[in-house]
Amino acid sequence: MFEGLSQRLSASLKAMAGKSRLTEDNIRDTLREVRMALLEADVALSVVKEFTEAVKQRAVGAEVAQSLTPGQAFLKVVQSELEATMGSTNESLNLNTQPPAVVMVAGLQGAGKTTSVAKLARHLIEREKKKVTVVSADVYRPAAIKQLETLANEVGARFEPSEEHEQPVAIVQRALAQAKIQFSDVLLVDTAGRLAIDEAMMSEIKALHSAINPIETLFVVDAMTGQDAANTANAFGAALPLTGVILTKVDADTRGGAALSVRAITGKPIKFLGVGEKTEALDPFHPDRLASRILGMGDMLSLIEEAERTVDKKKAQRLANKVQKGGRFDLEDFRDQLHQMRNMGGIGSMLDKMPGMGGMAQMAEQKLDTKQFDRMEAMINSMTPVERRKPDLIVGSRKRRITNGSGTQVQDLNRLLKQHKQMQKMMKKMKGGGMKKMMRGLGGMMPPGGGGLPPGGFPPKM
Structure with a gap:
């Protein structure tokens, strides 16, 4: 995420690391590089000017605390201004009204609007324990109605049917009445996508907004359109009272222009980030965390929250108890670990949130054969329960049976068994010695200079 901007800014700010004090001259030189990095990231010119001027005003003559170097002090100013540009704090949905709270979602065609409605429904159901109804008022695309029905079933939301011959206002009024009867906490309304800002379509969405008076009106916009995203949101904001993006x-x-421009140009907060195609890939927007990631300092809070949400705590506790009592880490435990990592978005997603590992995340995604985890799981599933508990039994004809059953090669299975043995050794080090011994074991698997990955930098392709 935003690798290009992150790399350019990191390179620009390194120039300040060796300075003995902050002066107008060295600040000006560094800000010239920062300005170029932001412009190349497609941040709006007006935003770049305001940002660099604010950094300059705060940095020139700034008091450097004893615990900070001048470079660290300047980095702190840049981080603070990045946060201010993007909105300072997280702004959650306002659902403080008599149920059902109506949330209307608008946007250009192709921005991911219908998927965002499903992601938002899942977020409200799983994280906020709300009962959610969804409805599509997109009468121009019957496929969009069917898509929303499929996604609603996937995320556990109630779907209100609609037909292409109906009027959007009539659809949503009926959906609102039904949502009240069904005691839904929230009604999410998916509207027709616009290819451009044309008068007829904007008049229709204004009428729809007036009829249902939503408490939240969210604009969905594609981050990859750069500063155009902010300009489009601004144009929609002139027609609708938007509450967020x-x-x-x-x-x-890889650029980040939209994230840095939307709030400053529209005055509307970014409330959520779509970070993948799956329905769970929606993150509340935290300006401070994103600023930290852009500057290469990671986002451990989001990583911890993700772990809290996705890790099966009962399984984790069972494994911990088993290891502490001297039990063997078997292939069923190994399969559980693969599931946990997949639930957290895989290696790339985890590395992207770790301090100093943003660049490694991109390299991992490029070099890592992401299908290998599926093959590893297929091989484990092809084993008998006894073989999973006692991998030493897997020799000769057993190996051929397992690989034939999983569509893999014997060398793939040998590699899996070797990786399992390495993890088994690390788990043994936890018995009685806790985390310190385990970390020493991990250190032995790292390439010279660290990096936190197995020998060679990346798990080998299968």
């Missing part, structure tokens, strides 16, 4: 396809955006 959902920025989609952020995981594929």
Whole structure:
């Protein structure tokens, strides 16, 4: 995420690391590089000017605390201004009204609007324990109605049917009445996508807004359109009283221009980030955390929250108890670990949130054969329960049976068994010695200079 901007800014700020004090001259030189980095990231010119001027005003003559170097003090100013540019604090949905709270979602066609409605429904159901109804008022695309029905079933939301011959206002009024009967806490309304800001379509969405008077009106916009995203949101904001923005396809955006421009240009907060195609890939927007990631300092809070949400705590506790009592880490435990990592978005997603590992995340995604985990799981599933508990039994004809059953090669299975043995050795080090011994064991697997990955930098392709 935003790798290009992160690399350019990091390189620019390194120039300050060796300075003995902050002066107008060295600040000016560094800010010139920062300005170029932001412009190349497609941040709006007006935003770049305001940002660099604010950094200059705060940095020149700034008192440097005893615990900070001048470079660290300057970095702190840049981070603070990045946060201010993007909105300072997280702004959650306002659902403080008599149920059902109506949330209307608008945007251009192709921005990921219908998927965002499903992601938002899942977020409200799983994280906020709300009962959610969804409805599509997109009568121009019957496929969009069917898509929303499929996604609603996937995330556990109630779907209100609609037909292409109906009027959007009539659809939503009926959906609102039904949501009240069904005691839904929230009604999410998916509207027709616009290819451009044309008068007829804007008049229709204004009428729809007036009829249902939503407490939240969210604009969905594609982050990969850069500063155009902010300009489009601004144009929609002139027609509708927007309350916030959902920025989609952020995981594929290496520039970051939209995230840095939307709040400053529209005055509307970014409330959520779409960070993948799956329905769970929606993150509340925290300006401070994103600023930290852009500057290469990671986002451990989000990583911890993700772990809290996705890790099966009962399984984790069972494994911990088993290891502490001297039990063997078997292939069923190994399969559980693969599941946990997949639930957290895989290696790339985890590395991206770790301090100093943003660049490694991109390299991992490029070099890592992401299908290998599926093959590893297929091989474990092809084993008998006894073989999973006692991998030493897997020799000769057993290996051929397992690989034939999983569509893999014997060398793939040998590699899996070797990786399992390495993890088994690390788990043994935890018995009685706790985390310190385990970390020493991990150190032995790291390449010279660290990096936190197995020998060679990346798990080998299968």
